[in-house]
Structure formats: C-alpha cells, structure tokens
Amino acid sequence: MSKRLLLVGAGHSHLEVLRQLKATPIRNVDVCMISPSKYQYYSGMFSGFTEGIYSEEETRIDITKLTKDAGVQLIQKKAHTLKALQRKVVCGDGSVYPFDVISFDIGSESLPLSFEDTIARTIKPNHRFIDQMKELRETSQPLIVGGGAAGTEMALSMQAYKQQNRIPGQVRLITADRILSESPKWISSKLEKLLLNKGVHVWKDERVEDIYEQYVRTDQGNKVRHTGVLWLGGARGDAIFERSSIDTDQKGFALVRPTLQFKDYDYIFGAGDCVTLIDFPSLPKSGVYAVRQGPVLWENLNKYLTGGQPMDTYVPQKSALYILSTGGKKGFLIYGPLSSHTHRAWKMKNKIDREFMAEYQ
Ligand SMILES: Cc1cc2nc3c(=O)[nH]c(=O)nc-3n(C[C@H](O)[C@H](O)[C@H](O)COP(=O)(O)OP(=O)(O)OC[C@H]3O[C@@H](n4cnc5c(N)ncnc54)[C@H](O)[C@@H]3O)c2cc1C
Incomplete structure (x- = not known):
C-alpha cells in the first residue's frame, strides 16, 4: 500500500523537495502539497519589485506547474490544525487530510497579536505582498515598523521608488532599538546615515504602542503620522503549532532536531523560518538557512519513507x-x-x- 507524504507550505526547502521529486520520485509514496496560493513569492526580490526593477512575474514561482511536474497534488488551502497523534491535518475550511509523514515549511508571522485588528499590513502571507506594496509605495508617508534587514531594505527601496516616480512625501521608519541591532555598531551607524541621506525619516529606540488610522503612538509619547503601516518588526511562529500542542520555543517556532524532525515526533519534519533548531536556538530567521536546509530535508524525508539510514544532519554555516x-x-x-x-x-x-x-x- 502506498504512503502519503504531506508537504505544508511552499517555502524555500519545499521548493527543493519538489525539484528533487521531479527528478527522482519516491516509489509507492503519494505526495500532496498544501499551500494557500498557487504562487510562491521570493522575498529576496521584494526590494527590487518595490523599487520597480522586477516585474511581478519575475518575483514569483508557479507552484501549480512545479507540483504538476513533480507528480505532486496541490491542495490550495491553508493548514489550520495538526492532529499529530492521529496523523491528520485540518485546513481552514474544515477539510481533513491524513498522512503518514508530514513536513512544514510555512515561514513565519510578524504582526503581534495585539495589532491584528489594526490597519497595519505585513508582508506575510507573502502572496499578498505585491498588492499591498503597489498601494503603499504610492502614498506620501508610508511607515515601516522595524529596523532589521527587511525593514531597512524596504524603507530604502520604497524611498527610491518614490523619488524616481516623483511621489511627494518621505518614507518613515520606527525601530525599537538601533538599525540592524544584531550587527556591529559601526554597521548600524553606516546604514542609519544611508537612510537619512536618502531622505528616510528614522525614529530609533522607540517602540510603537498603538496604531491608529492616521498615526501611531510610541512609548516616547510621539504621534507619528502615516499613510499606511508596514509591520516588519520581527518574526513569530505561526499559531498552528501552539494550537496543535507542538513543542515550540518562546516565539512559537516548532523545535526540531538536527535531522529536521520535530522534537517529539519522528514522522513530522520542518524547515525554514517556521522551526527553531534545538542546537542553534538563536539562528536568525533568514531565507539563506531555509535554502540550505532543503537538501537535508529531502534526503531525510526520502530515507524515512524508504527505510534508509542513517539520517543526515543539518549544521548551519558560521557566517x-x-x-x-x-x-x-x-x-x-x-x-x-x-x-x-x-x-x-x-x-x-x-x-x-x-x-x-x-x-x-
Ligand atoms: C522584505 C523582506 C526581504 C527579505 N530578504 C531576504 C534576503 O534577501 N535574503 C534572505 O535570506 N532572507 C530574506 N528575508 C527573510 C526571508 O523572507 C525568510 O527568512 C524566508 O522567506 C523564509 O523562508 P521559508 O521557506 O521559511 O518560508 P516562506 O518563504 O515564508 O514561505 C512559506 C510558505 O508557506 C505558506 N504558508 C504559510 N502558512 C501556511 C499554512 N498554514 N498552510 C499552508 N501553507 C502556508 C506561505 O503562503 C508561503 O508560501 C526577507 C524578508 C523580508 C520580509
């Protein structure tokens, strides 16, 4: 009897699994992918799209084609709950999908739950990015919350778009600490200077406390006006893991072993932003690592399904x-x-x- 492998999310590592499946199908294994969109948008090109360098088509991958070529059934839905012991996934519409082996590559969320009912936008899910950005970059005072790599890059790209297209106003950026706080201080200062030279208005060491239609209020008592808020204030885990009683770290990312298997389940795998490696809990959430995990994930899914041993282990690069x-x-x-x-x-x-x-x- 054939087994069923369920791939949840079309993130970077799962793209590699699809590519490998096309070349080398696994015998007696039916593979399905659950993904809310038929396109996967590539965040590395979001800045180029925002500035007007890349077209929408250039920034996305057609999952329909990729799954079809790999002999994988695409289920265009969002996974809502994992019933780990029963080996079932329940989707947002109530439909249930049983599996023998499952793998998650669903990325992360960013907006804190307390701001979910506000007008703040996020880049996730990433298929909404294009429409949101097309609208926001045309406005006069778009506000970005978060001075990490993504926030800084998006602020600079939006500012470049506005200048090239003579759209009045300036991009605004509020960050709770310094720019790129995880880098050495001299790198932060260089980037801060660059933002200011390009005309981005920066508030650092300031935390957004409330979001209103026309302004945000910070912990310093400032009211900063805006024409739209893009929240890039750091990643948190998708609620599916908490909802499903999966062991996570404090931010809600599922804990995985070096084999990319979940802490308590051999038949549940995960890669990319949605997981935290037990041995490297502070590894940044970045596409670079999600890409490198792809081949290990593929090897181990294959070995687990076919009885191959020993499993590969993933060790992140130092820099x-x-x-x-x-x-x-x-x-x-x-x-x-x-x-x-x-x-x-x-x-x-x-x-x-x-x-x-x-x-x-
Ligand atoms: C503006 C910006 C620029 C960035 N630039 C870079 C960069 O240049 N280099 C870099 O290394 N990193 C960059 N990053 C970080 C990078 O985006 C993430 O680290 C990376 O996308 C994580 O990849 P992933 O495979 O974990 O998931 P993702 O690429 O986020 O993909 C997850 C997929 O899962 C789907 N999904 C989500 N929830 C569910 C669900 N419940 N059920 C089914 N499917 C689901 C999503 O729709 C999506 O298709 C950037 C981030 C941002 C915001």
Missing part, C-alpha cells in the same frame, strides 16, 4: 552573506564584521536571486 538593496542598483554587503556599499554588491545580489529563481521558475 551568512547578506546584501541589502539600497536603491539605484546599489547594495550594502554584510559578511560578519565586514561591509561595503557598491553597485557591484547589488549585481552580486541580482545574480544570486536570479539564479535561485531560474532553478524553480
């Missing part, structure tokens, strides 16, 4: 290269303590991103 697009086809490259701001860095980013997309488009 990751980050290139933030800063507008006008320039990039700010960060590698450990090193940084540079050049057109060459942007070209490198463009090449890496286009090569990644070419693998799956």
Whole structure:
C-alpha cells in the first residue's frame, strides 16, 4: 500500500523537495502539497519589485506547474490544525487530510497579536505582498515598523521608488532599538546615515504602542503620522503549532532536531523560518538557512519513507552573506564584521536571486 507524504507550505526547502521529486520520485509514496496560493513569492526580490526593477512575474514561482511536474497534488488551502497523534491535518475550511509523514515549511508571522485588528499590513502571507506594496509605495508617508534587514531594505527601496516616480512625501521608519541591532555598531551607524541621506525619516529606540488610522503612538509619547503601516518588526511562529500542542520555543517556532524532525515526533519534519533548531536556538530567521536546509530535508524525508539510514544532519554555516538593496542598483554587503556599499554588491545580489529563481521558475 502506498504512503502519503504531506508537504505544508511552499517555502524555500519545499521548493527543493519538489525539484528533487521531479527528478527522482519516491516509489509507492503519494505526495500532496498544501499551500494557500498557487504562487510562491521570493522575498529576496521584494526590494527590487518595490523599487520597480522586477516585474511581478519575475518575483514569483508557479507552484501549480512545479507540483504538476513533480507528480505532486496541490491542495490550495491553508493548514489550520495538526492532529499529530492521529496523523491528520485540518485546513481552514474544515477539510481533513491524513498522512503518514508530514513536513512544514510555512515561514513565519510578524504582526503581534495585539495589532491584528489594526490597519497595519505585513508582508506575510507573502502572496499578498505585491498588492499591498503597489498601494503603499504610492502614498506620501508610508511607515515601516522595524529596523532589521527587511525593514531597512524596504524603507530604502520604497524611498527610491518614490523619488524616481516623483511621489511627494518621505518614507518613515520606527525601530525599537538601533538599525540592524544584531550587527556591529559601526554597521548600524553606516546604514542609519544611508537612510537619512536618502531622505528616510528614522525614529530609533522607540517602540510603537498603538496604531491608529492616521498615526501611531510610541512609548516616547510621539504621534507619528502615516499613510499606511508596514509591520516588519520581527518574526513569530505561526499559531498552528501552539494550537496543535507542538513543542515550540518562546516565539512559537516548532523545535526540531538536527535531522529536521520535530522534537517529539519522528514522522513530522520542518524547515525554514517556521522551526527553531534545538542546537542553534538563536539562528536568525533568514531565507539563506531555509535554502540550505532543503537538501537535508529531502534526503531525510526520502530515507524515512524508504527505510534508509542513517539520517543526515543539518549544521548551519558560521557566517551568512547578506546584501541589502539600497536603491539605484546599489547594495550594502554584510559578511560578519565586514561591509561595503557598491553597485557591484547589488549585481552580486541580482545574480544570486536570479539564479535561485531560474532553478524553480
Ligand atoms: C522584505 C523582506 C526581504 C527579505 N530578504 C531576504 C534576503 O534577501 N535574503 C534572505 O535570506 N532572507 C530574506 N528575508 C527573510 C526571508 O523572507 C525568510 O527568512 C524566508 O522567506 C523564509 O523562508 P521559508 O521557506 O521559511 O518560508 P516562506 O518563504 O515564508 O514561505 C512559506 C510558505 O508557506 C505558506 N504558508 C504559510 N502558512 C501556511 C499554512 N498554514 N498552510 C499552508 N501553507 C502556508 C506561505 O503562503 C508561503 O508560501 C526577507 C524578508 C523580508 C520580509
């Protein structure tokens, strides 16, 4: 009798699983993918889209085609609850999908629950990004909350778009600490200067406490006016794990072993932003790691389903290269303590991103 493998989410690691399945199907295994959208949008190109460099088609991968080519059934729904012991997933519409083995690559949420009923937008789920950004970048005072890599890059890209298209006003950015607080201080200062030179209005060491239609109120008592809020204030786990009594870290990310198996279940796997590695709890939530986990996830799903041993283990690389697009086809490259701001860095980013997309488009 055949077994069923359920892939939940079309994140980076699952794209690799689909690619491998196309080349090497697993005998006697039916594979289904649950994904709310038929497209997977690639966050590495969000900045380029925002600035007007890439088209919508260039930033997305057609999951319908990828699953079809891989012999995988696509279920266009959102998983809502995992019944781990019964090996079933319940989707938002109440439909139930049994499985023998399941794998999660569903990314993260960002908006704190207390702001869920406000007008704040988030980039997740990422298929909503395009429409949200098209609207926001045309307004006069878009406000970004969060001064991490994503917030900084989006502020610079939106500002570049506004300047190139002569849209009056300026982008605003509020961050609870310094810009890119996880980098050395000199990198933070360089990026802060860059934001200011480009005309982005920055409030740092300030926390947004309330969000209203026309302004936000901060813990410093400031009222900052806006024409739309994009929340990029850090990742938190999808509520599905808490709802399903899965062991998570404090932010709600499912805990996984080096084999990418959930802490308490051998038949539940996970990769990308939605999981935290028990051995590397502070690893940043970044696409770089989700991509590298893909081949290990594929190997281990395959081995688990076919009885192969021993399982592979994932060990993250010590340093990751980050290139933030800063507008006008320039990039700010960060590698450990090193940084540079050049057109060459942007070209490198463009090449890496286009090569990644070419693998799956
Ligand atoms: C603006 C921005 C720019 C960024 N730039 C970079 C960059 O240049 N380099 C980098 O390394 N990282 C970057 N990141 C971080 C990067 O986006 C994430 O780390 C990465 O997307 C995580 O990949 P993932 O595979 O975990 O999930 P995702 O890419 O988020 O994909 C998850 C998928 O699962 C689906 N899904 C979600 N919930 C469910 C559900 N319940 N049921 C079924 N499907 C579901 C989603 O619709 C989505 O298709 C950026 C982030 C942002 C916000």
